[in-house]
Amino acid sequence: MSHSEFEHKAPAHFIHKIIEEDLNSGKHTSIVTRFPPEPNGFLHIGHAKSICLNFGLAEQFNGACHLRFDDTNPEKENQVYIDAIAQDVQWLGFQWHGPVRYASEYFQALYDYAIELINMGKAYVCSLTAEQTREYRGTLTEPGKPSPYRDRSIADNLDLFSRMQAGEFDEGAHVLRAKIDMASPNLNMRDPVIYRIKKAHHHQTGDHWNVYPMYDYTHCISDAIEGITHSICTLEFEDHRPLYDWVLDQLPVSCHPRQIEFARLNLNYTITSKRKLKRLVDEGFVVGWDDPRLHTIAGLRRRGYTPASLRNFCEAIGVARADSVVDMAMLEFSIRDDLDKHAPRIMCVLDPLKVTITNYGDDAQWLEASNHPKDESLGKRKIPFTRTLYIDRNDFMEDPPKDYFRLSPGKEVRLRGAYILRCDQVVRDPQTGAVIELKSSIDPETLGKNPEGRKVKGVIHWVSADHAVPCEVRLYDRFFTEENPEAAGDFFQCINPNSLVTLKHCWIEPSVMENSATHFQFEREGYFCVDCKEDSASHRVFNRTVTLKDSWAKIEAKK
Numbered sequence: 165m166s167h168s169e170f171e172h173k174a175p176a177h178f179i180h181k182i183i184e185e186d187l188n189s190g191k192h193t194s195i196v197t198r199f200p201p202e203p204n205g206f207l208h209i210g211h212a213k214s215i216c217l218n219f220g221l222a223e224q225f226n227g228a229c230h231l232r233f234d235d236t237n238p239e240k241e242n243q244v245y246i247d248a249i250a251q252d253v254q255w256l257g258f259q260w261h262g263p264v265r266y267a268s269e270y271f272q273a274l275y276d277y278a279i280e281l282i283n284m285g286k287a288y289v290c291s292l293t294a295e296q297t298r299e300y301r302g303t304l305t306e307p308g309k310p311s312p313y314r315d316r317s318i319a320d321n322l323d324l325f326s327r328m329q330a331g332e333f334d335e336g337a338h339v340l341r342a343k344i345d346m347a348s349p350n351l352n353m354r355d356p357v358i359y360r361i362k363k364a365h366h367h368q369t370g371d372h373w374n375v376y377p378m379y380d381y382t383h384c385i386s387d388a389i390e391g392i393t394h395s396i397c398t399l400e401f402e403d404h405r406p407l408y409d410w411v412l413d414q415l416p417v418s419c420h421p422r423q424i425e426f427a428r429l430n431l432n433y434t435i436t437s438k439r440k441l442k443r444l445v446d447e448g449f450v451v452g453w454d455d456p457r458l459h460t461i462a463g464l465r466r467r468g469y470t471p472a473s474l475r476n477f478c479e480a481i482g483v484a485r486a487d488s489v490v491d492m493a494m495l496e497f498s499i500r501d502d503l504d505k506h507a508p509r510i511m512c513v514l515d516p517l518k519v520t521i522t523n524y525g526d527d528a529q530w531l532e533a534s535n536h537p538k539d540e541s542l543g544k545r546k547i548p549f550t551r552t553l554y555i556d557r558n559d560f561m562e563d564p565p566k567d568y569f570r571l572s573p574g575k576e577v578r579l580r581g582a583y584i585l586r587c588d589q590v591v592r593d594p595q596t597g598a599v600i601e602l603k604s605s606i607d608p609e610t611l612g613k614n615p616e617g618r619k620v621k622g623v624i625h626w627v628s629a630d631h632a633v634p635c636e637v638r639l640y641d642r643f644f645t646e647e648n649p650e651a652a653g654d655f656f657q658c659i660n661p662n663s664l665v666t667l668k669h670c671w672i673e674p675s676v677m678e679n680s681a682t683h684f685q686f687e688r689e690g691y692f693c694v695d696c697k698e699d700s701a702s703h704r705v706f707n708r709t710v711t712l713k714d715s716w717a718k719i720e721a722k723k
């Protein structure tokens with residue numbers, strides 16, 4: 165059977181080609197991949213790459229992809245993480261085949277296989293301390309030394325291993341090691357530990373186990389039990405592949421998956437490690453795992469990233485075997501691109517300055533505007549125009565430079581979707597001298613028309629002070645000021661102090677209350693989303709997803 169029928173949009177990368185060959189050669193008739201997170205934190209953008217790759221390949225080749233929790237470290241794991249991870253995978257638009265799986269479901273099988281290894285003389289109980297074990301292991305340039313316990317009898321090993329599980333020994337007293345090769349140039353092959361004593365309660369298996377299998381031993385066997393055909397992982401596991409294969413070669417498993425490594429996603433200006441993200445959460449640098457400044461999937465979602473934007477990003481960065489660092493601007497491009505197409509436009513004034521139109525009456529005029537410049541299906545909305553408006557303080561300057569096209573005393577500007585406005589008088593606070601109001605007038609002939617005999621270049625946004633809805637707006641920016649937050653040693657040193665600016669007194673068009681959209685373009689300001697946790701009808705809260713243009717590129721260019 166030819167598999168050219170599996171034509172799809174995504175570019176064919178090297179893993180895609182391997183799978184195609186395996187199907188064409190008849191090695192496999194269908195494929196099974198898996199996404200195997202450890203439930204010790206929330207997923208981040210790097211995991212999104214792995215999810216898109218594993219689930220994406222299964223989709224492209226009509227195969228299956230499993231979600232399997234690699235839960236061999238019970239103390240670090242938590243049901244909260246399990247639920248969050250499953251939610252993130254589904255939110256990205258993928259559904260695993262069959263039930264959610266857990267490596268812990270295979271603990272009995274893993275234990276039985278360990279006994280088989282002992283019986284074959286291929287595993288032994290070692291009683292060196294952790295420190296001695298390190299000494300005996302040797303280095304990259306020196307071979308290791310065999311443990312004095314390496315030649316324990318099979319009977320002794322069986323007895324000790326069962327007593328380890330029975331809870332007779334303290335943690336650290338013994339471990340079970342595979343008997344491979346202490347002189348191997350690959351340190352992973354120097355009699356790796358495959359079981360350790362842990363008297364920990366496990367979220368799935370309770371208090372049944374006093375010994376827990378190590379990751380390398382667990383992963384390959386779990387893959388084999390599930391009939392995984394292609395076990396795709398990141399490059400750091402390349403040196404573990406011989407161990408993966410060794411374990412499966414010894415045991416009577418019915419399938420031997422092929423491990424294939426690809427380069428992990430590294431993104432500048434952020435960190436992608438659950439362990440480090442957990443420190444930011446635990447030590448209170450952020451409000452939680454879903455803080456919109458974090459590149460966790462939950463954080464990106466709350467920030468306003470859409471599943472499509474993340475999937476497009478993962479497709480755009482591709483899959484390769486060479487490590488590289490992806491520019492944050494690429495991620496930001498992907499969300500701008502998606503929201504530009506789909507987000508309704510609306511006007512929101514972030515830093516309000518009152519404008520009174522002295523030649524306008526007391527009645528509101530309801531103007532009509534398109535919600536999207538290109539997509540008519542997004543409909544139209546009514547915008548009230550009244551005598552008192554708010555404009556953004558940034559759009560007014562008392563002493564403007566020559567090329568300033570926004571509002572200044574005596575000058576004109578176009579109010580978006582409405583009239584040409586002229587600033588006639590600046591009103592100040594008698595105490596502070598601050599500008600508190602602009603007395604202005606409109607040219608009533610300029611609704612939807614250019615003024616006669618003069619050119620007005622600037623366009624600014626505005627809202628009716630009588631109708632606008634008060635809201636809180638959170639301006640998020642990059643969380644780190646350094647491209648590589650870890651280069652300076654401690655990533656806490658380069659946290660951007662301006663990564664969140666909260667504006668509590670903003671005003672948004674009233675149509676927002678009738679629009680069920682969750683993402684908007686605030687005209688001239690950027691893309692914003694409704695905060696999924698703290699927004700309510702009586703207290704509207706919006707998060708800035710991304711600015712309209714890449715402001716960091718400008719800063720970099722000026723440096």
Ligand code: ATP
Nearest residue numbers: 200201202210211213214397398428429436437438
């Ligand atoms: P972390 O260090 O953040 O905990 P991890 O690799 O230990 O990452 P796992 O939960 O073990 O996290 O990862 C699940 C899957 O996601 C693995 O197959 C892993 O290779 C993959 N993965 C993790 N980080 C990245 C990344 N930055 N880019 C691509 N894939 C990744």
Ligand code: MG
Nearest residue numbers: 201202204438
């Ligand atoms: Mg890990």
